[in-house]
Amino acid sequence: METPAANDTVGTQDRTETPGTSNRSTTPSSTAFRDYIGQGWAERDDVLPPAREVASYARKRRDAVSEAFTGKRLVIEAGSLKVRSNDCDYPFRAHSAFSHLTGWGSDSEPDSVLVFEPTADGHDVTLYFRERADRTSSEFYANPTIGEFWIGARPSLAQVASDLDLATAHLDAFTATDDDVTLEDDALATFTSELRLVKDDYEIAQLQAAVDATQRGFDDVIADFPRIIREPRGERAVEGVFYTRARLDGNAVGYDTIAASGPHACILHWTRNDGPVVPGDLMLMDAGVELDSLYTADITRTLPASGTFTDVQRMIYEAVREAADAAFAIVRPGIIFREVHAEAMRVIAEKTAEWGLLPVSAEEAQRPENQFHRRYMVHGTSHHLGLDVHDCAQARRDMYHDGEVTEGMVFTIEPGLYFQPDDLTVPEEFRGIGVRIEDDILVTADGAVNLSAAIPRTADEVEAWIAEKTSK
Incomplete structure (x- = not known):
């Protein structure tokens, strides 16, 4: 298994610092290297997929949640990667309530958040997740957790929006509030659990x-x-x-x-x-x-x-x-x-x-x-x-x-x-x-x-x- 590379460039978009690897990093950090690796790539084939079969069912499930929690801002998190040993993670599996309400399965993105924003007639629902980095970012090649050099292609906001038939936004745009109702709240945890008692x-x-x-x-x-x-x-x-x-x-x-x-x-x-x-x-x-x-x-x-x-x-x-x-x-x-x-x-x-x-x-x-x-x-x-x-x-x-x-x-x-x-x-x-x-x-x-x-x-x-x- 390759050694994850640490990098001293840390930021919202780069996120290249990996705990426990800075003492053995060999990733080049010169300006010349960064300029060179950031160019010469073919254009991405960003074809928008049709909505997957589950999308219409997931929408009905979200409608039921919205009706039950009128006026409440609901925040349903997918969850994060969990460390298995040092810098190796367990395979990611999203929280079941998150998967049920989005239709995202084994391809879910860690740290994603589904937000029900209250409106006059219900909720606007948005899926926030971390947009893939541009190839000029060191995240692309130096971050073993989310860099595409390490884990393969990641979807764009537009692709996921089309795939799930659901509005998307970058995770950086999400802000938690003190009034958020989350799955830590018994009422929401119970409702989303009971929503699955009868299968569609x-x-x-x-x-x-x-x-x-x-x-x-x-x-x-x-x-x-x-x-x-x-x-x-x-x-x-x-x-x-x-x-x-x-x-x-x-x-x-x-x-x-x-x-x-x-x-x-x-x-x-x-x-x-x-x-x-x-x-x-x-x-x-x-x-x-x-x-x-x-x-x-x-x-x-x-x-x-x-x-x-x-x-x-x-x-x-x-x-x-x-x-x-x-x-x-x-x-x-x-x-x-x-x-x-x-x-x-x-x-x-x-x-x-x-x-x-x-x-x-x-x-x-x-x-x-x-x-x-x-x-x-x-x-x-x-x-x-x-x-x-x-x-x-x-x-x-x-x-x-x-x-x-x-x-x-x-x-x-x-x-x-x-x-x-x-x-x-x-x-x-x-x-x-x-x-x-x-x-x-x-x-x-x-x-x-x-x-x-x-x-x-x-x-x-x-x-x-x-x-x-x-x-x-």
Whole structure:
């Protein structure tokens, strides 16, 4: 990796000072060099793009925000780059509310600000971002953070205005005021979060595309099972294969992939992924492709590494699937969101009672003061999905957990059973088995659609899937 160059010219347009690099800078700073590097460049091809598909949807979202905050100056920041190590940054990802209201996805500019300026009949909305520097500026060649010599071409104000169908201005023209309402304000954070509870047609299409890409990622992993099993850290191979698909078909992964084999599957957020994938064990894979629009899928499948389930593994797997199917069957507009979880837990309670794991009956276990079956599934069954894998997180409880399910909502259904390797309340043959099945569900006018139904779900389908992909 090249050493970022520091420069002693600092200004609004140049911004060439990079912390921690002045002691090793070799960038020429002579007047002759600056004059020479600033000339002899071809004219830029500044073709204005047509408005992207999401632009009209983003405008409607902004209109809703404007109507809700009459007379208020709203400032919604994209966020800034975060240092990963010394002078290396993490990949930039804009704040989800900013992306939702602008339509800017993986190509968002750091430090951008969306401003709603109050007017007599609503708001004038302007997107402020740092205009690219002229090539006569040292920013062009000496600034590793925003210089085009370092990070590639950056868009002009006119190009972004055309692309997003949104007024733009240079970041230097933005001034904060004491009266600004920002995402630090609970009311704005809550509103922009709840605005995403119901997805529009563009969002639904993006989520389906993310699910489809995720399915291809699962196919890739299964096809590579023979090599994965040979690797001492096969879980990392799973993670790497899926990440390749995420980068080919999208922007990245929507969250750190869980590739949990054997007893690691009993650790709900296992992301170290440093263990082997051993024939005879189950491998729980929880992964999602994030598209360039930043919408992500969230899918879990539990796969027998050897290609077939043992009798005990199949029994547990099919119990989890039955819980998922029962929860899906009740989804329709008008139910309360928490009822989805309750229905899945009913099946989990019945199965664990049937297997003799509970000190009481299934009915008694489900009473609020008991909940013994939850020992084997401590997490929730569903969460909203969209720009964030756990979308709408700032929504009020009575709009989310206790809220009414409506057409256009997209959420997961993901029951599981996890029998820890040292849990003496379960038979020895259960210990170290973890199973989760997770699908992405769209609520329709009269029911629901499983967006990920094409990804094999039953034990028989999973075994056939593995046989097909590993035989090629």
